[in-house]
Amino acid sequence: MKVFDQVRASLKQSGFAGRGATIALAVSGGADSVFLLHALHFLAAPLDLRLCTLHLHHGIRPRGAEQDLRLVRALSWRLGIPCFSARRDVPALAESENLSIEMAARRARRDFFTDAGRRLEIDAVALGHTADDRVESVLLKLSRGTGLRGLAGMRPVHREDALTLLRPLLDVRREELVAVLHAHRIPWREDTTNRDRKIPRNMVRHRILPEIEQRLHPAFRENVLRSLDILREEEAWLSDMALGLMKSVTAPRRGQLLAERLRAYPVAARRRMLQAWLHECEVEVDALSFETLERIDALCAHDRGTRSVPLRGTLRVVNQYGKLRVARRGERRRAGFRTEIQVEGETWLPGPGLHVAARFGRGIQRDRARRIGEFPARASISRKAVGGHPLTVRSFREGDRMRPLGSGGTRKLQDIFTDARVPREERTQIPLVECRGEIVWIPGFRIAENWKLHDPRQKAVWLSIDRKGPEEDG
Ligand SMILES: Nc1ncnc2c1ncn2[C@@H]1O[C@H](COP(=O)(O)OP(=O)(O)OP(=O)(O)O)[C@@H](O)[C@H]1O
Numbered sequence: 001m002k003v004f005d006q007v008r009a010s011l012k013q014s015g016f017a018g019r020g021a022t023i024a025l026a027v028s029g030g031a032d033s034v035f036l037l038h039a040l041h042f043l044a045a046p047l048d049l050r051l052c053t054l055h056l057h058h059g060i061r062p063r064g065a066e067q068d069l070r071l072v073r074a075l076s077w078r079l080g081i082p083c084f085s086a087r088r089d090v091p092a093l094a095e096s097e098n099l100s101i102e103m104a105a106r107r108a109r110r111d112f113f114t115d116a117g118r119r120l121e122i123d124a125v126a127l128g129h130t131a132d133d134r135v136e137s138v139l140l141k142l143s144r145g146t147g148l149r150g151l152a153g154m155r156p157v158h159r160e161d162a163l164t165l166l167r168p169l170l171d172v173r174r175e176e177l178v179a180v181l182h183a184h185r186i187p188w189r190e191d192t193t194n195r196d197r198k199i200p201r202n203m204v205r206h207r208i209l210p211e212i213e214q215r216l217h218p219a220f221r222e223n224v225l226r227s228l229d230i231l232r233e234e235e236a237w238l239s240d241m242a243l244g245l246m247k248s249v250t251a252p253r254r255g256q257l258l259a260e261r262l263r264a265y266p267v268a269a270r271r272r273m274l275q276a277w278l279h280e281c282e283v284e285v286d287a288l289s290f291e292t293l294e295r296i297d298a299l300c301a302h303d304r305g306t307r308s309v310p311l312r313g314t315l316r317v318v319n320q321y322g323k324l325r326v327a328r329r330g331e332r333r334r335a336g337f338r339t340e341i342q343v344e345g346e347t348w349l350p351g352p353g354l355h356v357a358a359r360f361g362r363g364i365q366r367d368r369a370r371r372i373g374e375f376p377a378r379a380s381i382s383r384k385a386v387g388g389h390p391l392t393v394r395s396f397r398e399g400d401r402m403r404p405l406g407s408g409g410t411r412k413l414q415d416i417f418t419d420a421r422v423p424r425e426e427r428t429q430i431p432l433v434e435c436r437g438e439i440v441w442i443p444g445f446r447i448a449e450n451w452k453l454h455d456p457r458q459k460a461v462w463l464s465i466d467r468k469g470p471e472e473d474g
Pocket residue numbers: 025026027028029030031032033034054055056057058109126127128129191
């Protein structure tokens with residue numbers, strides 16, 4: 001059947017098929033995600049996928065929400081797929097964070113997916129967005145104003161912090177999947193708010209699109225979808241270009257951009273670089289309005305004084321004397337640190353209140369710290385790899401990477417911290433040990449691959465970090 005071929009092709013392209021990946025299906029109980037559940041169940045064995053379902057009770061429409069939950073559990077059980085659910089008080093979240101109910105529900109779902117992803121060792125979370133969602137989103141975004149990135153819209157694979165999102169139904173039309181559900185007598189739940197024409201998406205879905213198809217062009221949706229495919233490819237190419245250009249506008253203190261250098265580029269390139277930079281700083285770029293992006297761009301005109309543009313929640317972009325950075329309102333920036341020690345030396349870090357020592361030793365010393373930010377922490381690294389070089393003990397900078405012991409490639413520290421749930425404001429207080437320009441140890445996590453000891457009797461450098469004052473040294 002055509003719809004299953006489309007889903008199969010999307011999953012194959014995502015790179016998750018054929019390697020025993022665990023995919024969590026986000027099922028609300030609506031037609032789209034109920035189809036997603038059945039389509040992936042049908043394809044799981046041939047594509048070698050393991051499945052579970054995730055459902056979040058939002059604490060809105062209490063009676064309807066209970067029935068949604070019951071249906072998702074029953075359908076999962078019938079297919080032999082484990083179902084995990086949770087409850088959140090979305091109205092309370094919306095009030096405390098000053099968000100719309102829709103935004104708060106989205107945030108609550110994302111946090112739930114991220115949390116479940118970590119606890120259940122899930123490789124990706126699949127969502128039920130369809131081809132019709134893409135077309136509707138275009139009209140909604142155009143009505144609010146957007147750029148190419150916003151227009152190109154949802155991507156089939158999208159990484160957000162520690163979460164990978166898959167959207168295998170982006171080529172499937174809603175009427176086709178509803179026909180499959182009808183043909184197989186598969187039940188789903190109709191959200192009563194879906195009929196409320198005052199909600200912009202419903203107005204687009206039930207009134208505007210049918211009207212356009214009737215009066216303007218009968219193949220409007222197909223044509224928009226074709227255009228979106230082209231835009232998506234061009235968008236991906238431009239994003240790569242912008243990342244390349246970003247190096248030329250980055251301040252020596254990483255994570256900051258230089259307004260003066262940005263001004264040398266035309267506005268189109270500048271906007272793209274700002275988006276790529278904001279993404280690196282963990283800002284949800286797709287949720288930014290066109291006006292906000294324009295205001296951030298306007299910040300680049302200044303080299304004097306301090307100006308800022310508020311983002312969502314407590315985040316803001318600050319231009320301080322020509323250097324742009326992302327900051328959190330109400331959060332005092334805790335100063336970073338950087339100090340050098342020789343082996344057979346030690347140092348005291350007054351900021352985080354830690355004592356760091358490096359001694360010659362032999363063999364592997366065991367670490368007692370079980371997580372990042374826990375002290376005392378111990379590690380041993382190869383003395384041969386250190387050679388006569390000094391060690392640097394320094395704080396985290398945006399863009400830091402390392403090659404952790406036992407993992408194939410390099411990883412961003414930002415991702416390591418996110419996975420280990422180290423709060424953003426504590427990240428600059430974790431001492432990192434660097435040698436010859438490479439991060440060799442994150443205390444409480446791991447040493448780097450190239451610094452490991454191959455033999456327990458090998459000559460080593462023993463590193464230790466303790467929480468004790470300078471007066472207790474020695
Ligand atoms: N309560 C929920 N629990 C788990 N996943 C959800 C929930 N609500 C939405 N999702 C996921 O997010 C996707 C998009 O949500 P959105 O609210 O835009 O769609 P929907 O109208 O609920 O769609 P559907 O028909 O798939 O239920 C859904 O297809 C589903 O994968």
